[in-house]
Amino acid sequence: MNKKLVVGLAAAAIAVFVIAWAAAPVLAAQALIRAAKDGxxxxxxxxxxxxxxxxxxxxxxxxxxxxxxxxxxxxxxxxLGGLGMMLAPMLLSGAIDATVTPEVVAQMVTTAExxxxxxxxxxxxxxxxxxxxxxxxxxxxxxxxxxxTLTDRDHPDQRLALIxxxxxxxxWKLAAVDIQTGAGA
Numbered sequence: 532m533n534k535k536l537v538v539g540l541a542a543a544a545i546a547v548f549v550i551a552w553a554a555a556p557v558l559a560a561q562a563l564i565r566a567a568k569d570g571x572x573x574x575x576x577x578x579x580x581x582x583x584x585x586x587x588x589x590x591x592x593x594x595x596x597x598x599x600x601x602x603x604x605x606x607x608x609x610x611l612g613g614l615g616m617m618l619a620p621m622l623l624s625g626a627i628d629a630t631v632t633p634e635v636v637a638q639m640v641t642t643a644e645x646x647x648x649x650x651x652x653x654x655x656x657x658x659x660x661x662x663x664x665x666x667x668x669x670x671x672x673x674x675x676x677x678x679x680t681l682t683d684r685d686h687p688d689q690r691l692a693l694i695x696x697x698x699x700x701x702x703w704k705l706a707a708v709d710i711q712t713g714a715g716a
Contacts, residue, residue, distance in 0.1 A: 556677035556695050557669065559703035563693070564667075564679075567640035572633035580696070580706040585631050587694070587707035592627070592645065593620045595710060636705070641665070643681035643691045645710050677703065680711075688712065 559578060566574035596619050627646075635646045643665045666682045675697040682690045692709035 551701065555701040556671070556697075556703045559695055560669065560677065560679045560693070563695075563705060564640055567637035570634075570637055572637075575633035575636050578704060579633070579636055580698070580704040581631065583696070583704075583706040584636070584708065585627050588627050588631060588645070589620070589624050591708055591710045592623050595645075595712070596623070639691060639708070640681070640693065643683045643686075643689075645691055645708065678709070 563575065563578045565571075566578065630646060638644070639646060664684045666684060668680045668682075670678055670680075672678050672694065677695045678692045679695070680690050680692040690709075690711040692711065693705055694707035694709060695703040696706040698704050
């Protein structure tokens with residue numbers, strides 16, 4: 532009887548550990564979404580790895596710009612288009628470093644749109660479009676990456692995936708984004 536009790540308790544402890552380990556990114560993502568909807572900048576700062584997020588945004592927006600330039604024949608044939616492609620990453624880098632803040636993260640979460648570094652005026656957290664129009668899908672990308680994919684019901688071909696990465700055993704932070712557009716992707 533004693534041996535069965537010990538084995539049962541050990542199995543229960545392992546089950547609780549696995550459930551907590553698997554549920555941790557869901558809880559972190561829900562906390563991020565709640566903080567974004569509430570406009571809680573301090574909580575967003577705790578849930579986001581800003582240096583990693585900024586690097587991810589630079590990569591994603593540079594790739595989007597390059598794809599746009601390849602699709603536009605006027606830019607592809609123009610020698611200034613090539614110069615623009617060389618300068619764009621540098622300009623984007625500075626703009627993203629200056630503009631990606633907790634308020635911008637809140638805007639991304641509530642609108643399902645990547646930030647536009649050219650836009651300086653940001654709406655207040657309560658001013659966004661109805662966040663009920665944002666569809667969320669959740670899932671692991673691998674053991675250390677969890678994605679919350681946001682889709683505005685008005686633009687179903689455009690998705691913004693918020694990638695949370697594991698930081699320790701049970702801690703997760705928003706560290707990257709994946710911008711998916713239907714046009715030419």
